[in-house]
Amino acid sequence: xxxxLLLCGLVVAFCVLIGYVAGEKYRARRKFFAAFADLNERxxxxxxxxxxxxxxxxxxxxxxxxxxxxxxxxxxxxxxxxFAFLTKEEGEFLRNYVSMLGRGDCxxxxxxxxxxxxxxxxxxxxxxxxxxxxxxxxxxxxFLAGLxxxxxxx
Numbered sequence: 001x002x003x004x005l006l007l008c009g010l011v012v013a014f015c016v017l018i019g020y021v022a023g024e025k026y027r028a029r030r031k032f033f034a035a036f037a038d039l040n041e042r043x044x045x046x047x048x049x050x051x052x053x054x055x056x057x058x059x060x061x062x063x064x065x066x067x068x069x070x071x072x073x074x075x076x077x078x079x080x081x082x083f084a085f086l087t088k089e090e091g092e093f094l095r096n097y098v099s100m101l102g103r104g105d106c107x108x109x110x111x112x113x114x115x116x117x118x119x120x121x122x123x124x125x126x127x128x129x130x131x132x133x134x135x136x137x138x139x140x141x142x143f144l145a146g147l148x149x150x151x152x153x154x
Contacts, residue, residue, distance in 0.1 A: 004154075011153070012146035019142020023135035028066060029085040030131035033124040035067035036094075040120050044113050047106045054102035074098045090123070 039061065046057055058075040069081050080095055100112055 008150045008153075011149050012143065015146030015149065016139060016142040019138040019140070019145075022142075023131075023138035025085045026127070026131040026134045028083075030124075030127045032066050032083070032085070033120070033127040035063050035065075036070075037117075037120040037124045039063070039067070039071070040113055040117055043101070044110065044117075047110050047113070051106060070094070070098065074101050093119070 042061070043057070046052060052060075055075040058071045061071050063071050066081075066083055072078075073080050080098060082091065086094065097116060100109065103109070
């Protein structure tokens with residue numbers, strides 16, 4: 001009897017883990033767009049006040065994970081890495097955004113990056129909403145799949 005209960009608990013835990021892993025794409029997307037919007041805010045402040053060179057500015061950024069790869073590529077003017085969680089349009093938006101970093105005078109850059117602020121905020125809020133809803137959905141589906149497997153096993 002105890003072995004059956006332990007096995008059932010392990011099956012449910014495994015299925016919930018699979019659901020958690022399936023929702024990781026949306027959590028990574030949320031973190032990416034939060035860091036992207038933060039970079040835009042920091043760069044606008046940088047243009048208004050200190051005006052450090054781009055590699056020095058990006059070296060001081062505290063980003064982690066996927067967005068750190070973007071910041072390093074932008075500082076070195078290297079090709080950007082591709083991310084599975086970005087759509088084709090978002091990837092193009094990212095390439096256009098990074099290509100404009102450090103190009104031109106501060107007035108034209110301020111205008112360009114101020115114009116991008118609304119699009120970044122919209123993407124950030126959309127990514128947060130998707131991460132919340134889809135993350136919970138995958139966890140619930142994992143739990144239900146575990147229960148279905150238990151019913152089939154018994």
